[in-house]
Amino acid sequence: MRWILLVLCLAGAASAQERGPVTNLPLPRYVSLKAAEGNVRRGPSLSHRIDWVFKRRDMPLEITAEHGHWRRVQDRDGQGGWMHYSLLSGTRTVLVEDEVVLRARPDAAALETVKLEAGVVARLGECSVEWCRLRAGGYRGWARKDGLWGVAADEVRE
Structure with a gap:
């Protein structure tokens, strides 16, 4: 015991x-x-x-x-x-590790707003378990968290 x-x-x-x-x-x-x-x-x-x-x-x-x-x-x-x-x-900022697509909503079926190349540094906004809101080069949208460095896999931000 x-x-x-x-x-x-x-x-x-x-x-x-x-x-x-x-x-x-x-x-x-x-x-x-x-x-x-x-x-x-x-x-x-x-x-x-x-x-x-x-x-x-x-x-x-x-x-x-x-x-x-x-x-x-x-x-x-x-x-x-x-x-x-x-x-x-x-x-908070993140580094895009692999090309990511910014979407209008945190949903894989949502409208694409722009693609960010590997190496882009983006401002980090709110994050859910799988998605983060980013701003870069005058664009904004939601990207899957798994293509980003600078945010923990389990991190949730409001």
């Missing part, structure tokens, strides 16, 4: 979402690059070497850790390091 209780306690602890020690926000979480360029450092301070420079404003990034004013981030390919929090925005 004790083993079952221990296993249940451990399972409950593993399923609880981790929180950042600085912001108390969930980890991991998605943000976007606020600046046109952002240095990515090997460690959480200005004295650490710059390993990368992200050069795409609004690019979605995933925060995986926090330390003071620094956030450990990674891009879609898993590349990243530490960035100063002032270079990041809570505005």
Whole structure:
């Protein structure tokens, strides 16, 4: 009986979402690059070497850790390091991984409004279990979530 209780306690602890020690926000979480360029450092301070420079404003990034004013981030390919929090925005964007069709409603039979090519960065709106509302290049519509990076598969947004 004790083993079952221990296993249940451990399972409950593993399923609880981790929180950042600085912001108390969930980890991991998605943000976007606020600046046109952002240095990515090997460690959480200005004295650490710059390993990368992200050069795409609004690019979605995933925060995986926090330390003071620094956030450990990674891009879609898993590349990243530490960035100063002032270079990041809570505005949510997604990266189109495969060509997606924007539709007038979150329904596969709905009218197509436009196709977005792979690599397009779009502003993220509300999301259901399978669909997200996007804005890009003056167009807006609903896209299936499975062709996007920057939104969790189980994430629902209002």
